[in-house]
Amino acid sequence: MPLLVQKFGGTSVGSIERIEAVADKVISYRNAGNDMVVVVSAMGGETNRLVELARQVDPQARGRELDVLLTTGEQVTIALLAMALEKRGYPARSYTGAQARIMTDSSHNKARIKSIDNVKMTDDLKQGRIVVVAGFQGVDEHNNITTLGRGGSDTTGVALAAALKADECQIFTDVDGVYTTDPRVEPEARRLDTITFEEMLELASLGSKVLQIRAVEFAQKYQVPLRVLSSFEASEGTLITTEYGTDKTMEQALISGIAFNRDEAQLTINGVSDTPGVAYQIIGPISDANIEVDMIVQNVGADGTTDFTFTVHRNDFDTALEALEQTAKRMKAREVSGNNRIVKISIVGVGMRSHAGIASRMFEILATEGINILMISTSEIKISVVVDEKYLELGVRALHDGFDLKTKS
Ligand code: ADP
Numbered sequence: 001m002p003l004l005v006q007k008f009g010g011t012s013v014g015s016i017e018r019i020e021a022v023a024d025k026v027i028s029y030r031n032a033g034n035d036m037v038v039v040v041s042a043m044g045g046e047t048n049r050l051v052e053l054a055r056q057v058d059p060q061a062r063g064r065e066l067d068v069l070l071t072t073g074e075q076v077t078i079a080l081l082a083m084a085l086e087k088r089g090y091p092a093r094s095y096t097g098a099q100a101r102i103m104t105d106s107s108h109n110k111a112r113i114k115s116i117d118n119v120k121m122t123d124d125l126k127q128g129r130i131v132v133v134a135g136f137q138g139v140d141e142h143n144n145i146t147t148l149g150r151g152g153s154d155t156t157g158v159a160l161a162a163a164l165k166a167d168e169c170q171i172f173t174d175v176d177g178v179y180t181t182d183p184r185v186e187p188e189a190r191r192l193d194t195i196t197f198e199e200m201l202e203l204a205s206l207g208s209k210v211l212q213i214r215a216v217e218f219a220q221k222y223q224v225p226l227r228v229l230s231s232f233e234a235s236e237g238t239l240i241t242t243e244y245g246t247d248k249t250m251e252q253a254l255i256s257g258i259a260f261n262r263d264e265a266q267l268t269i270n271g272v273s274d275t276p277g278v279a280y281q282i283i284g285p286i287s288d289a290n291i292e293v294d295m296i297v298q299n300v301g302a303d304g305t306t307d308f309t310f311t312v313h314r315n316d317f318d319t320a321l322e323a324l325e326q327t328a329k330r331m332k333a334r335e336v337s338g339n340n341r342i343v344k345i346s347i348v349g350v351g352m353r354s355h356a357g358i359a360s361r362m363f364e365i366l367a368t369e370g371i372n373i374l375m376i377s378t379s380e381i382k383i384s385v386v387v388d389e390k391y392l393e394l395g396v397r398a399l400h401d402g403f404d405l406k407t408k409s
């Protein structure tokens, strides 16, 4: 019997009515002759609510106890869904991450899955039960509860599909697939029938929250057929494919999508001596404070001094600024400044590799709208710019229009 792993996100299980609708949907796939494993997120908004509760007790709350708190959201939805299935006459069994033996490392709040012991779940499936698993959580070797980072239920779904050798992992959400950009920002965005893993990885890493990046990495590594589709309407959704997939005739678009990230902040240190080791002296204390640095730009030195600008996650802005001020004192730098009202907009496409002039076209489009670019970074298949946050919507729409993404290439 074919095995499907289906994951339903927060909006899809956001109320009792919606959980009942998920039960009906799962049953329809079951009746069509599939074994079913279902992964659910917490009810929409619940994880944020729990984070806020933790912050009221300790603004710096993180680590083990935060994980104990956050995992309760998914424990509610697995139980409610299993009840709804049983009430309809379909035997079901719910599992928390720990019960499902989703073993992770011990990095609380961003743990990585190491292994899954599928014996019990396989046995349930053999007995004809529907297996319901809490997304976003696991357990480490010392029996501590862990979470997989925000959006982590996607990764649970893919990891289970890999462990159980499912025929497909289906990510049900509140949009009907992967679009050329977030349809909430650009209503003219177009749904893609397929997208390569390479491009999806890039979009996810540059801020497209439709799939957690680790889920895409996992699916690519273990060759899990992965599809994004709507909980609310019937459609084929978007299939994430290998680059050399079956559809070899597929025309490779120049640009496949636009991603953006609102969680960015920029820091600058001016007038540091232009000598070997400066970059290390500046970035070292930032990474020692466990802060990930994204983009880095060092100016060409003049008069023996240089300037250095980098970006970090907005949540880390205050800590990074403090660390940089200490560094500035030590290095006798002229000035430190910061801006946490910036965003990053990126265009992504494997077709870019073989085409010159994409960057200049991107800058031209932004210039026409009067959008000032603060930083630029490029790779073979993406170009990112940092701009003031007030230009996010305008920038995304102008690029979507300028690269003609609403028309199928
Ligand atoms: P879930 O709770 O189901 O996991 P998420 O909010 O995590 O849902 O992800 C779905 C959201 O991702 C959509 O509502 C949409 O606003 C956003 N999104 C961002 N970029 C894209 C894109 N390129 N295509 C589709 N949706 C996108």
Ligand code: ASP
Pocket: 009, 010, 041, 042, 047, 048, 073, 135, 136, 149, 150, 151, 152, 153, 154
């Ligand atoms: N509930 C978690 C979150 O909001 C995990 C998820 O939904 O994927 O991040």
Ligand code: MG
Pocket: 009, 151, 154, 209, 210, 211, 212
């Ligand atoms: Mg999500």
